[in-house]
Every structure is written in C-alpha cells, then in structure tokens.
Amino acid sequence: MSAIYRILLVEDEEHLAEVIRLNLELEGYKVIYARDGVEALKMFKEERFNLILLDIMIPRLTGIDVCERIRLENEDIPILFLSAKNTGEDRVRGLRAGAHDYLTKPFNLEELLLKVSILIKMGLKTTGEISSFNNYQLGDQFIDFDTYTITNQEGQIQLTKKEALLLKLLIEKKNQVVSREEILEKVWGYDVFPSTRTIDNFILAFRKYFKENPRDPRYFHSVRGVGYKFTDG
Amino acid sequence: MSAIYRILLVEDEEHLAEVIRLNLELEGYKVIYARDGVEALKMFKEERFNLILLDIMIPRLTGIDVCERIRLENEDIPILFLSAKNTGEDRVRGLRAGAHDYLTKPFNLEELLLKVSILIKMGLKTTGEISSFNNYQLGDQFIDFDTYTITNQEGQIQLTKKEALLLKLLIEKKNQVVSREEILEKVWGYDVFPSTRTIDNFILAFRKYFKENPRDPRYFHSVRGVGYKFTDG
DNA sequence: GCCTATCTGACAGCATTATGACAAAACAGG
DNA sequence: CCTGTTTTGTCATAATGCTGTCAGATAGGC
Numbered sequence: 001m002s003a004i005y006r007i008l009l010v011e012d013e014e015h016l017a018e019v020i021r022l023n024l025e026l027e028g029y030k031v032i033y034a035r036d037g038v039e040a041l042k043m044f045k046e047e048r049f050n051l052i053l054l055d056i057m058i059p060r061l062t063g064i065d066v067c068e069r070i071r072l073e074n075e076d077i078p079i080l081f082l083s084a085k086n087t088g089e090d091r092v093r094g095l096r097a098g099a100h101d102y103l104t105k106p107f108n109l110e111e112l113l114l115k116v117s118i119l120i121k122m123g124l125k126t127t128g129e130i131s132s133f134n135n136y137q138l139g140d141q142f143i144d145f146d147t148y149t150i151t152n153q154e155g156q157i158q159l160t161k162k163e164a165l166l167l168k169l170l171i172e173k174k175n176q177v178v179s180r181e182e183i184l185e186k187v188w189g190y191d192v193f194p195s196t197r198t199i200d201n202f203i204l205a206f207r208k209y210f211k212e213n214p215r216d217p218r219y220f221h222s223v224r225g226v227g228y229k230f231t232d233g
Numbered sequence: 234m235s236a237i238y239r240i241l242l243v244e245d246e247e248h249l250a251e252v253i254r255l256n257l258e259l260e261g262y263k264v265i266y267a268r269d270g271v272e273a274l275k276m277f278k279e280e281r282f283n284l285i286l287l288d289i290m291i292p293r294l295t296g297i298d299v300c301e302r303i304r305l306e307n308e309d310i311p312i313l314f315l316s317a318k319n320t321g322e323d324r325v326r327g328l329r330a331g332a333h334d335y336l337t338k339p340f341n342l343e344e345l346l347l348k349v350s351i352l353i354k355m356g357l358k359t360t361g362e363i364s365s366f367n368n369y370q371l372g373d374q375f376i377d378f379d380t381y382t383i384t385n386q387e388g389q390i391q392l393t394k395k396e397a398l399l400l401k402l403l404i405e406k407k408n409q410v411v412s413r414e415e416i417l418e419k420v421w422g423y424d425v426f427p428s429t430r431t432i433d434n435f436i437l438a439f440r441k442y443f444k445e446n447p448r449d450p451r452y453f454h455s456v457r458g459v460g461y462k463f464t465d466g
Numbered sequence: 467g468c469c470t471a472t473c474t475g476a477c478a479g480c481a482t483t484a485t486g487a488c489a490a491a492a493c494a495g496g
Numbered sequence: 497c498c499t500g501t502t503t504t505g506t507c508a509t510a511a512t513g514c515t516g517t518c519a520g521a522t523a524g525g526c
Contacts, residue, residue, distance in 0.1 A: 038423050061423060069419050072398050072405075075367065076358075088341030095347040100355075101334060114328040122333075125309075125359040160471060176379040195474055200515060202472095207516095214516065223381055224481060224514060225394035393482060431484055433504065440505095447505065448491095457492065457503065 005050040005120050006030045010040040012058045023109060037061025044070055048185050049077065050120045056083040064097045071098035076126050078119035136171055138232065141210060150209055157209055162187060166202050170230040179227040203228060238283040238353050239263045243273040245291045256342060270294025277303055282310060283353045289316040297330045304331035309359050311352035369404055371465065374443060383442055390442055395420060399435050403463035412460040436461060
C-alpha cells in the first residue's frame with residue numbers, strides 16, 4: 001500500500017506550472033498548486049506535504065522568504081528550489097535559506113522527476129521513524145501495545161486502536177512536542193481531517209486512565225498553539 | 234559533543250583533491266582520500282563514512298559504477314557526484330545510479346560546503362543517529378526547540394509558540410540585526426501587524442528568562458530604529 | 467439493528483498575545 | 497550641554513483564540 005505523496009508546487013508562470021503538474025501527476029503524485037508566496041504559506045499551514053517545489057521569483061514574498069519562514073516551523077520537509085537564476089551566488093542563497101536542493105530553469109524534466117523522488121524518499125525516512133517497542137512502564141502502570149491494555153492495581157483498561165496509536169506516537173516522541181498536524185498525519189492519515197476537538201478527547205481519555213489532574217498534568221502536557229508533549233514523571 | 238564526520242573523497246586530479254580536502258578539513262570534517270574506483274570500493278567496504286564525494290571520470294571503474302555498486306549494499310549513505318560534464322543527460326545518469334545530488338566542475342566552493350553539510354545532516358537523520366538539531370546552548374542555559382523549553386539550574390521554563398519562533402529566528406541570525414519588519418513578517422505573518430510594543434514584550438520576556446540586565450544586555454541588543462540583534466556572550 | 471468507537475459542535479475558562487499609557491533612554495541639532 | 501523629538505522599556509489591562517469538557521450525533525463492525 002504505497003501512499004499518495006503530496007507536493008506543493010509554488011510557481012507563478014501558469015504554463016510552466018501546468019507542465020510540471022502534469023508530469024508529476026503522471027508519476028502518481030498529488031500536486032497542490034500555489035501561485036504566490038502568501039498563498040504558499042497559507043497552504044503550508046493548512047495542509048501536509050511531502051515536498052515543496054518552490055520558484056524563487058514569485059509575486060508577494062520571494063521564494064527565499066517563504067523558505068525561511070517555513071524552516072522556522074519545520075526543519076524536515078524537503079524543499080527544492082526552481083529558478084532561472086543560475087549563479088553560484090543564487091544557489092548558495094537558496095541553500096542557505098534552508099532548501100535541500102536547487103534546480104535551474106530551463107530544466108531537464110527527467111532530472112526534476114528524479115530529484116523529486118529522491119527528496120521525497122529522504123523526507124519519509126527523516127520523519128517516519130518506526131521504533132518498535134511494544135510495551136511501556138509508566139509509574140506503576142503498564143501499557144501493552146500488543147494487547148492494547150493498560151494494567152494497574154485496579155485492573156485492566158482496554159485501549160481502542162486509535163488510542164493505542166496515539167499513545168504510542170506520544171511515547172515514541174517522549175519529551176518532544178508533537179504538533180496537532182503531525183498527530184493527524186500519523187494517526188489519522190493524510191487525507192482525513194477530523195475536527196481539532198477530536199484529539200483533545202483522546203488526551204482527555206488518557207488523563208483519565210492515568211489519573212492526572214488536567215490543571216497540572218504530569219504526563220500529557222498541552223503546548224498551546226502547537227500540540228501535546230508526553231513526559232515521564 | 235559533536236562527532237567528527239567522515240567523508241570519502243574520490244578524485245584523481247590530485248591538485249583539485251587537495252583543495253577540496255583542505256576546505257573540508259577547515260570545516261572540521263575528516264577526509265579520507267581515494268584516487269580511483271577500485272580503491273574507493275575497497276575503502277567503502279572497510280570503513281564507515283558519513284558522505285561520499287565521487288568524481289565521475291576516475292581511473293578503473295567510473296564513478297557511476299562505483300555508485301551503483303555501493304547502492305547494492307547500502308541505500309542510505311549520501312553520495313554527491315562531482316563532474317565536469319554538465320548536460321541534463323549526465324546529471325540524470327548520476328542520479329539514476331543512486332546519487333543524492335550532482336555538482337558540476339568548476340564549482341563554487343561555498344556551494345560544495347553547503348551541500349556537504351546538508352547531505353551529512355540528512356544522512357544522520359535517516360540512520361537515526363540524531364533526531365534533530367533543534368537546540369542551543371547559551372551560557373549555562375539550554376534551549377530546546379523540540380520541547381519548547383529552557384533549562385537552567387533553577388528548573389525549566391515552557392516557551393510558547395511565538396516565543397519559540399522569535400527566539401529561533403534571532404538565534405539563526407546570530408550577530409545580525411533583524412529588523413522589526415522582518416520579525417513581523419517571519420514570526421507573525423505577512424498580513425498581521427500587531428503594535429510595535431508587542432515585539433518589545435517578547436524581548437522583555439527573553440531578558441527575564443536569561444536574567445539579563447536590560448540596561449546592558451548580553452544577548453538581546455536593541456538597535457535603535459531598526460530592530461534587535463542576538464549575540465552569544 | 468445494535469454496540470462500540472469516533473467525531474462534532476457548543477461553551478466556559480483561561481493562557482497567550484496585543485494594546486495603550488507612561489517613564490526612561492537615545493539621538494539630533496543647535 | 498541643553499532641549500525637543502523619537503524610540504524603547506515596562507507594566508497593567510484588555511482582547512483573542514486555544515484547550516478542556518461534555519453531551520449528543522454519526523459511523524462501522526458483526
């Protein structure tokens with residue numbers, strides 16, 4: 001089951017954009033299109049992508065600005081610059097801003113497709129670590145991800161599938177803030193967008209299971225505007 | 234605790250090789266040198282590297298061959314081709330063989346160093362040796378952008394999202410003045426214009442967190458009429 | 467069709483962020 | 497140096513918008 005990879009294409013020349021989109025779609029990617037910098041940032045905030053193809057000369061904000069802005073929030077997503085400028089200077093500026101690579105127009109289509117594929121593959125590895133522990137000791141409680149149960153002095157609690165997934169994700173990222181977007185992507189999948197309240201409900205459940213005081217949680221911390229963070233004790 | 238990264242340089246022109254090695258060593262890398270394809274493969278088998286810099290036109294086996302063979306055994310190690318040939322064809326051939334990137338001679342030295350650093354960082358992530366690079370040591374305080382915390386002797390401070398963004402921006406532009414406009418654009422967004430006092434409030438908070446004397450700040454300097462500048466120490 | 471799991475929408479409460487007032491400092495020009 | 501003007505530091509308070517919470521709706525498996 002290979003997922004569909006999502007690419008954000010930021011390019012103001014409509015004709016060129018159409019060519020690129022067509023070719024990427026032929027390769028099986030889903031292409032989302034933004035025609036200027038502001039639109040690109042908006043889309044980046046709202047949706048998840050596996051790769052950003054970013055022209056440098058675009059209306060409202062340069063590609064460089066867009067890239068720097070994105071890098072403040074997300075270090076991992078691969079960014080590939082497209083540009084007509086091709087001096088060492090320009091390429092260096094792009095890379096400095098946080099891009100992974102730089103392709104000059106006019107470009108060889110096959111080269112573009114190859115780079116896209118390489119970068120997406122890389123992105124998957126950097127974000128998709130699959131660690132495989134299947135149980136976890138939390139204080140005097142014992143979480144078993146094989147049987148989906150929490151065991152404590154008072155007995156057992158059956159976790160549901162989604163509960164188990166989310167709990168495991170948070171524990172894997174112990175001590176790191178996991179953004180709501182990342183949670184949605186990893187637990188719910190790419191094209192599903194349940195209301196943001198849904199996540200809270202699960203956290204609520206966890207706090208109940210582990211008998212936390214929500215005003216001053218020990219394990220499941222909310223980080224306003226971002227997501228949640230699990231810490232152990 | 235930053236490890237020394239090892240680079241395998243495969244290049245038959247001794248003079249060029251020497252220039253590259255010198256520059257990489259200045260950046261703190263350890264460079265191991267091979268002058269032909271067979272030697273390169275042998276070294277690859279015997280030692281461990283973080284990156285391979287591979288010229289295409291080398292004696293005994295081409296760079297392409299070397300790359301393909303390496304890829305049979307190892308999918309992850311970053312490979313960067315160096316070559317005088319610069320047609321789309323050639324680059325495509327290199328990427329197809331399994332390289333991550335392709336740089337044409339004569340190249341901009343800074344570009345080479347940037348690409349090297351990008352590829353090594355990626356390699357570390359894919360092999361799971363480092364989860365991310367999101368922290369900063371400031372005196373005896375430790376800023377962690379994964380957890381959004383500052384840790385010092387007295388305990389931890391939770392940063393908010395905006396605080397973290399602004400702090401990161403200033404630290405990234407260490408020793409440079411960041412104008413208020415740039416701050417507004419990058420941290421608040423292109424279409425939001427909070428009163429100018431707002432930024433000061435955040436700086437105020439930082440100075441409190443890092444126990445600065447506002448009359449004579451060590452870290453967060455105000456540059457009258459322009460913006461703020463972060464310096465370390 | 468029933469039962470459980472999951473989702474939605476409403477609302478309260480509150481943390482974060484923004485504002486406005488004023489003091490203090492920096493600067494420019496005489 | 498002095499003075500008027502502008503910018504920044506500081507704080508109390510207001511506005512905003514996110515999260516906690518829950519009841520009821522919906523979906524999906526059997």
